[in-house]
Amino acid sequence: MLEFLTAFAILIGIYSVFTLGLNVHWGYTGLFNIGVAGFFALGAYAASLLTIRPPSSDQVDDYLYAGDLANRLEGLPVIGALDVWFVAALMAASLVTAAVALVVGTITIRLRGDYLAIATLGIAESVRLVFLNERWLGNGSKGLYTIPRVFDGIVPAQDYDRVYLVVVLVVFAALFLGIRALVHSPWGRVLRAIREDEVTAEASGKHVFRFKLQAFVLGAVIMGIGGALYAFNLRAISPSAFTPLLGTFIIWAMLVVGGSGRLYAPIVGAFIVWGIWSGSQFLPDPLSSPNVRYFSVGVLVVLVLVYAPDGVTPLLSRVRERWTARRRLRRAVAEE
Amino acid sequence: MPLLDAAGIRAGYGDTEIIHGVDMRVDAGEVVTIIGPNGSGKSTMMKAIVGIVQASSGEIWFDGRRIDGLGADRRIPLGLCYVPQTDNVFPTLTITENLEMGGFLRSDRLDGRIREMFELFPDLAGKRNAKAGSLSGGQRQMMAVARALMLEPKLLLLDEPTAGLSPLLMETVFGMVRDINATGVAILMVEHNAKKALAISHRGYVLAVGEVRMENTGPELANDPQVGRLYLGSE
């Protein structure tokens, strides 16, 4: 049970990172990206390719390039709390997604919402097809699976999950605090102004395109980092993880359920949706089927959009307000 | 009893109120013109009367019935038809199809009325199978008015029917307004050419910042020096 909960918490942390990135795109800037899976995949493959071992000599693998960074940097001291190569892998994931997002964004950001959606979906599918078909690069449907462990040799293998949970939480916390600071900065205020009314924002002299592009790249980089975190979790990735359903839809579901544009939405949404998604396996038999999950999360998203358009987070804060109000009341009564 | 009687109308878009309590009236057979600076809410007032924008308060009575709670598609059949300021034709539909859409609510055959429209606007007759999007500015305006006349309305609302037209075409349009009025149709129009419009109007309103500033007979408003100042001042 503890193992399950640890694995569960790790995935919530990782999905919170993706949702954080999507919140930057849609929640704060109004960019309709339905190609999250593309940046997810780029981050995961970039981090993996940099750190996997070279292909084995018996030719079961088709990939040609492997960074093998963990071995090459062996012996370097652990800085701070993290391995050097791990930090390098996260940076590689960021750089690759930033570069792709810059190009894609420059071409597509001027598009109206639904065109941007089509463009991002098309790009994400193309990215997935490249990693699936170009076996020299991504090893085809087998994927990459010699991804190293963080703190290997320092932490026993059976404790990996618990340690990795801490790593994920640290990365998430750093990103979360960074986003919180940004949202309250002048830059964040401009983004919200753009989201509310692009024409007025443009009229008041803001370079709307540049702000949107910056937000697009930033959100994509966060998704790329999420992809890297994902890769080092199970330490094996394959194109089947980056389908529109698993790589994009579920993240949208998290954002919608949490309440897009709200700071805590990623955590709340990831918790609820991933809870339904992976918790349903404990239900009695016909309900434990993965197909029931697709159906119920799809229906959940529609219901939230129709009946609770601001997501669940505002409901939670209302509950909390009522709580504190009641406690204050009780204290006041006690003091009487 | 007035044909159209709007009282205390407030309306706007989303949370922004544009019209702040306007009273307006059109009697049967009248031509009434609304003038006022750009952005003062003239078009919004028209939309509130037709039901494209819903008034947030106030009452609208038309031909003895209260209509402010009805949607546009329920108001039109009562006999008030509207020609918007812009986008007032269906560009990918042919002229004939545009007229058919104008007469959408008629249950009888439309051929007779369409023929009458082509007699009234001979320019359109020659292009009956052309797409409305291909028409010139003047023809397009004719098309828009003809579309609105298909239902034989009691009140025709025209939003800036001469906008963007050459002086010659403007005269034609004003002539057309007079001809239509002569058949007994009351007309409420918004016009930029205040002098000319007021000259053919029974009465007029000056609207500014969402409120009626003045109301008088057409000729008297046209000669009012204050109108010139108010109206031209913010041009």
Added chain:
Amino acid sequence: MFFTARTMSSPAAARVSRVVQSTLAIVFVVVALSHIGLAVNGIFLGSILAMGAVGITLVFGVMRFANIAHGDMMTLGAYVAFFLLVSVLPEHTGLGPFTFGFPLLIAMPVSMAAVAALAVGMDVFVFRRLRLRRANIVTIEIASLGIAIAVRGFVQMVWGTPVRYFPNEGRAHFSLPADISIAPNHLFVSGAALALAIALHLLLTRTKQGKAMRATSDNPDLARASGINTERVLLWTWGIAGALAGAAGVLLVIFNATAQLKPTMGFQLLVPLFAAVVVGGIGNPYGAFIGAMLIGISMEVSTAWALPTYKPAIAFTVMVIVLLFRPRGILGSKG
């Protein structure tokens, strides 16, 4: 609106753009003709894409949003027909030269009706509520994504994830000169698609309701100001789009040599479908038809060099190329 900053304005640039466009068109025709067998297949694939793309574009015309659930509506249509063929209708295959039997001719209209009902229900229970709340377009779009996943989940719950097959028997292809070989099923596919396209054309141009659909798509405010009940027009549009999606789903199955069904079959076509819609000029049903042919032919001809799994990426690339020169698509209006 589209690529505003790049719209070519100077006459010289416009001339260059025209020359490049003509060159691209000629290259396309030459390449297609030099792989005529693949190009012919592309026309058949294009017929199916057209059935889906026309529905997406019609809905877009009146609602201004691209329905992401369209692919999964196709899937549902295919599975409804599958259910009828294996559980309800008599067993029969090999009608005339085709691999399927006469029951398909009954199953297909029933599928169309079922998917049309789903589409109308989607509008009544989801989209209308969002519309009345004046929800943002993208919110509506995400709702359609949610519906897409729910429909797929439903299909998988009921029929499972493994591949299924329509009852069928192997049939010889027709062979024509120039090494063209045509599966009889493919002729049925394009015949049915053509018949539906003609029926739709007549509906849009000859009936009052059809003209009201076009009018609403042109200018919804003016349509309302003409007394057209645009909410009812929307229901009609959803119904028609749903029926076409149901037909497309069934045709997609018999287009496949082994008459295979997969729960992902519709969703996988989404990128080509959107590409067809955008290439043709979004909102224009005739454009969607042409766009679907262009995309279908490009996808099939590309298999002369590229792996077939790259087909969606090819569709996407063709879309990007067309948009670079015609930001509003081939039949998109200038305004």
